[in-house]
Amino acid sequence: QNVGCRTLSLSAHVGFDSLPDQLLRKSIKHGFYFNILCIGETGIGKSALMSSLFNTNFEDSPSTHFLSSVRLRAQTCELQESNVLLKLTVVKTVGFGDQVNKADTYQPIVDYIDAQFEAYLEEELKVIRSLFSYHDTRIHVCLYFISPTGRSLKTIDLLTMRSLDSKVNIIPVIGKADSISKSELQEFKKKIMSELVSNGIRIYQLPTDDETVSEINTITNGYLPFAVVGSMEKVKVGNKMVRARQYPWGIVKVENESHCDTVKLRRMLCTNMEDLKEKTRSYYESYRRCRLEKLGCRDIGPENKPVSLQEVIEAKRLEFCLEMERKEEEIKQRFLQRVNEKTAMLEEAEQQASMPVLTKYARLMLMHQEEELKLEEKKKILEDEIAQFIEKKAITVSIQSQVSVSTPVVSLK
Amino acid sequence: PHAGSVESKNEATMSELVPEPRQKPAVPMKPMGINTSLLGYIGIDTIIEQMRKKTMKTGFDFNIMVVGQSGLGKSTLVNTLFKSQVSRKSSGWNREEKIPKTVEIKAIGHVIEEGGVKMKLTVIDTPGFGDQINNENCWEPIEKYINEQYEKFLKEEVNIARKKRIPDTRVHCCLYFISPTGHSLRPLDLEFMKHLSKVVNIIPVIAKADTMTLEEKTEFKQRVRKELEVNGIEFYPQKEFDEDLEDKTENDKIRQESMPFAVVGSDKEYQVNGKRVLGRKTPWGIIEVENLNHCEFALLRDFVIRTHLQDLKEVTHNIHYETYRAKRLNGNGGLPPMTVETEENHESNL
Numbered sequence: 192q193n194v195g196c197r198t199l200s201l202s203a204h205v206g207f208d209s210l211p212d213q214l215l216r217k218s219i220k221h222g223f224y225f226n227i228l229c230i231g232e233t234g235i236g237k238s239a240l241m242s243s244l245f246n247t248n249f250e251d252s253p254s255t256h257f258l259s260s261v262r263l264r265a266q267t268c269e270l271q272e273s274n275v276l277l278k279l280t281v282v283k284t285v286g287f288g289d290q291v292n293k294a295d296t297y298q299p300i301v302d303y304i305d306a307q308f309e310a311y312l313e314e315e316l317k318v319i320r321s322l323f324s325y326h327d328t329r330i331h332v333c334l335y336f337i338s339p340t341g342r343s344l345k346t347i348d349l350l351t352m353r354s355l356d357s358k359v360n361i362i363p364v365i366g367k368a369d370s371i372s373k374s375e376l377q378e379f380k381k382k383i384m385s386e387l388v389s390n391g392i393r394i395y396q397l398p399t400d401d402e403t404v405s406e407i408n409t410i411t412n413g414y415l416p417f418a419v420v421g422s423m424e425k426v427k428v429g430n431k432m433v434r435a436r437q438y439p440w441g442i443v444k445v446e447n448e449s450h451c452d453t454v455k456l457r458r459m460l461c462t463n464m465e466d467l468k469e470k471t472r473s474y475y476e477s478y479r480r481c482r483l484e485k486l487g488c489r490d491i492g493p494e495n496k497p498v499s500l501q502e503v504i505e506a507k508r509l510e511f512c513l514e515m516e517r518k519e520e521e522i523k524q525r526f527l528q529r530v531n532e533k534t535a536m537l538e539e540a541e542q543q544a545s546m547p548v549l550t551k552y553a554r555l556m557l558m559h560q561e562e563e564l565k566l567e568e569k570k571k572i573l574e575d576e577i578a579q580f581i582e583k584k585a586i587t588v589s590i591q592s593q594v595s596v597s598t599p600v601v602s603l604k
Numbered sequence: 605p606h607a608g609s610v611e612s613k614n615e616a617t618m619s620e621l622v623p624e625p626r627q628k629p630a631v632p633m634k635p636m637g638i639n640t641s642l643l644g645y646i647g648i649d650t651i652i653e654q655m656r657k658k659t660m661k662t663g664f665d666f667n668i669m670v671v672g673q674s675g676l677g678k679s680t681l682v683n684t685l686f687k688s689q690v691s692r693k694s695s696g697w698n699r700e701e702k703i704p705k706t707v708e709i710k711a712i713g714h715v716i717e718e719g720g721v722k723m724k725l726t727v728i729d730t731p732g733f734g735d736q737i738n739n740e741n742c743w744e745p746i747e748k749y750i751n752e753q754y755e756k757f758l759k760e761e762v763n764i765a766r767k768k769r770i771p772d773t774r775v776h777c778c779l780y781f782i783s784p785t786g787h788s789l790r791p792l793d794l795e796f797m798k799h800l801s802k803v804v805n806i807i808p809v810i811a812k813a814d815t816m817t818l819e820e821k822t823e824f825k826q827r828v829r830k831e832l833e834v835n836g837i838e839f840y841p842q843k844e845f846d847e848d849l850e851d852k853t854e855n856d857k858i859r860q861e862s863m864p865f866a867v868v869g870s871d872k873e874y875q876v877n878g879k880r881v882l883g884r885k886t887p888w889g890i891i892e893v894e895n896l897n898h899c900e901f902a903l904l905r906d907f908v909i910r911t912h913l914q915d916l917k918e919v920t921h922n923i924h925y926e927t928y929r930a931k932r933l934n935g936n937g938g939l940p941p942m943t944v945e946t947e948e949n950h951e952s953n954l
Contacts, residue, residue, distance in 0.1 A: 208719030461647035
């Protein structure tokens with residue numbers, strides 16, 4: 192967008208040439224991420240190579256050959272060199288190439304790579320997002336380990352690499368290269384490269400457009416695929432401990448460039464981290480494009496752009512709103528439910544608490560009433576008796592008065 | 605291969621005010637294999653050089669807006685900041701031109717280069733701000749412009765086939781010019797900053813500071829700071845965005861002592877003590893713009909350009925833009941429906 196912008200010359204030092212340093216200072220503060228994927232058969236030396244490349248122990252418990260499908264295992268570690276802090280994640284395949292039927296061997300790997308893209312895309316599409324502090328798990332480079340047969344690539348190698356070359360930077364390496372002689376190695380490398388070309392498989396090539404590095408990069412590109420040797424152990428050579436493999440006939444030194452290409456690989460990875468990440472971003476953009484197109488968005492022509500954009504935004508917004516509504520409803524329901532439960536509990540308790548009181552009172556009342564009735568009855572009976580007695584008394588008195596005149600005292604019975 | 609630290613390379617091009625990149629303290633040993641001392645050099649630290657190369661190749665965008673009543677020296681100051689004729693003052697505008705009846709937004713872009721670093725600088729001027737009889741809502745066109753740039757960026761970001769490097773026209777920094785009355789902020793100042801500090805980084809400056817004595821300056825600055833605090837106006841650097849203790853102590857000092865910067869601008873040179881300096885000539889002496897005893901221009905320049913340029917961009921991108929985006933994706937949330945402005949308002953120096 193420099194059309195129409197005049198280039199101006201400055202009359203004195205302004206100071207914005209410190210801008211790259213300001214940017215770097217911030218990047219250093221936040222640290223860097225780098226994610227490597229290692230694909231190779233069980234026992235081909237993935238862990239040994241990683242440990243050798245980064246002088247860190249990436250050892251795993253040795254895995255069985257009898258897994259039913261390929262799995263992936265990730266390990267993260269932090270490496271520090273001067274003021275650079277690198278968070279390195281190494282993902283290794285487990286059980287690759289072990290199955291009797293290798294038809295779907297590469298699928299879990301493709302799925303894993305896609306899953307990392309998907310996770311990033313999800314974060315990017317969120318309404319409230321924090322891309323700034325997002326732990327980027329997208330795979331920046333894939334090291335494909337070729338078996339040191341000395342002949343050619345296997346079918347599974349071709350199939351796997353072809354399924355991955357549009358999603359990730361592939362660097363083919365020959366594992367356990369100390370089992371091949373120098374002369375065989377040259378032939379082997381040539382064969383591999385020509386097979387890759389004839390099968391249309393794209394591997395990562397160092398950039399040769401920048402004149403400062405194009406010469407070195409062209410030479411390094413010529414060493415592909417790298418014949419690597421890794422070792423977990425260190426052997427005493429002279430008065431130093433170096434990573435090496437000790438054989439009866441000699442010592443293979445991992446860091447010796449005439450013994451193997453491990454150091455070349457390390458150099459290539461470290462000096463091109465930024466370029467690898469840049470290319471990964473392009474692969475991510477392709478993934479994103481496919482994914483959004485599948486969702487039904489289109490970017491046809493400039494007039495339609497705003498429309499489809501609105502639709503995407505609208506769709507996402509609706510989705511978000513619906514999700515919020517649903518959650519709100521859910522919470523409401525749960526709340527109501529709890530309220531009901533609590534109310535029921537309280538009512539029951541109230542009943543229980545108040546029932547004895549009521550019944551007691553009722554019982555007392557009843558008792559009272561019964562007693563009252565009884566008393567009434569008794570009273571009545573007594574009154575009757577009193578009445579009877581008075582009557583009897585009256586009669587007796589009248590009879591007495593009649594008899595007292597004529598007869599002697601006779602006891603009345 | 606070389607062993608050891610690479611610090612020396614980074615220091616050479618930085619000015620004296622830029623703090624050195626501190627060494628990160630050694631990380632304690634964790635079972636997952638963290639190395640405090642790698643046996644032999646691996647080469648991870650070359651990533652710094654790779655990044656530097658990359659950024660130098662792609663260049664930078666920086667968009668600065670100046671707001672204030674006419675006559676406060678906005679254009680002169682921007683020219684002084686970037687040591688070249690970058691403002692609209694130089695693009696055919698002359699002093700006899702009538703003050704516009706409404707606030708206009710004029711953006712002028714230039715490409716400047718220094719030390720191998722290419723920068724596309726856009727200066728956005730706002731003639732007419734605060735110059736009317738009735739200045740109610742005169743910040744609205746400005747707010748609208750700022751939001752339009754966010755909208756442009758968002759549209760490009762949401763595209764399916766999008767550009768690798770999205771052109772950035774968002775306003776990274778807004779210099780607000782305060783009139784040197786010596787008393788306090790005016791209602792217009794407060795209204796503007798209240799509304800706009802939520803959408804853009806505002807750096808308040810006291811214009812034409814050569815009309816105040818040192819004591820008046822200190823008092824005025826204190827009063828302005830107090831008023832801004834009382835009104836809840838968060839100017840850049842905002843407290844809540846300090847990333848760590850290092851940032852906080854550095855920024856606290858700036859927030860509580862230096863800001864707002866009392867500045868004087870000039871594009872004329874005079875001879876003082878055998879040196880050619882930028883200054884203003886008065887009967888009672890020459891005011892040297894870059895002399896810290898005379899005014900705080902050098903502080904403003906170092907702050908905006910030499911130490912916090914990248915941070916201004918990052919706060920704009922990570923916070924202001926994200927806030928706008930979230931509001932927009934949540935069903936407008938009060939924003940008016942957007943139409944992207946065509947390039948009519950953007951002048952360029954041809």
